[in-house]
Amino acid sequence: KLIYVLNGPNLNRLGKREPGIYGSQTLEDIGASLIERAETHGCTIEIRQSNHEGQLVDWLHEAEDKGAHAVLLNAGAYTHTSIALLDAIRSIRAPVIEVHLSNPHTRESFRHVSWVGQAAKGTIAGFGANSYLLALDAAAAL
Numbered sequence: 001k002l003i004y005v006l007n008g009p010n011l012n013r014l015g016k017r018e019p020g021i022y023g024s025q026t027l028e029d030i031g032a033s034l035i036e037r038a039e040t041h042g043c044t045i046e047i048r049q050s051n052h053e054g055q056l057v058d059w060l061h062e063a064e065d066k067g068a069h070a071v072l073l074n075a076g077a078y079t080h081t082s083i084a085l086l087d088a089i090r091s092i093r094a095p096v097i098e099v100h101l102s103n104p105h106t107r108e109s110f111r112h113v114s115w116v117g118q119a120a121k122g123t124i125a126g127f128g129a130n131s132y133l134l135a136l137d138a139a140a141a142l
């Protein structure tokens with residue numbers, strides 16, 4: 001099973017970026033734990049990060065074209081703004097699991113809306129770096 005892990009804007013700054021909210025692990029650290037966990041599930045993972053909305057749209061299409069079993073998507077702030085990502089998720093058959101390190105519902109009201117969540121299979125949020133591992137377990141079990 002091939003699983004894409006797509007990360008949106010500012011997630012390349014993890015570890016340095018607001019560590020009180022997002023923790024001290026870098027995206028590379030999270031990637032290393034994901035690769036380890038994927039092996040236990042017999043899954044292959046493809047991890048990407050971009051600060052650009054259209055690139056994330058292209059990668060969702062690519063995941064579908066490559067026959068991905070599922071996609072984990074932490075769209076960062078585009079979660080709360082991007083109808084293009086909502087449409088891209090709707091345009092593919094692969095289930096998308098929305099992931100967040102923080103729990104947006106406990107934060108500013110502008111984070112309470114998720115366009116991504118409107119088309120996602122489900123959402124895992126609020127468990128820090130572990131949100132990704134929980135999402136991978138869920139994806140592998142689909």
Ligand code: DQA
Nearest residue numbers: 074076077100101102104111
């Ligand atoms: C985030 C939550 C978003 O609201 C925020 O814009 C991010 C990170 C998270 O993982 O907690 O960039 O997606």
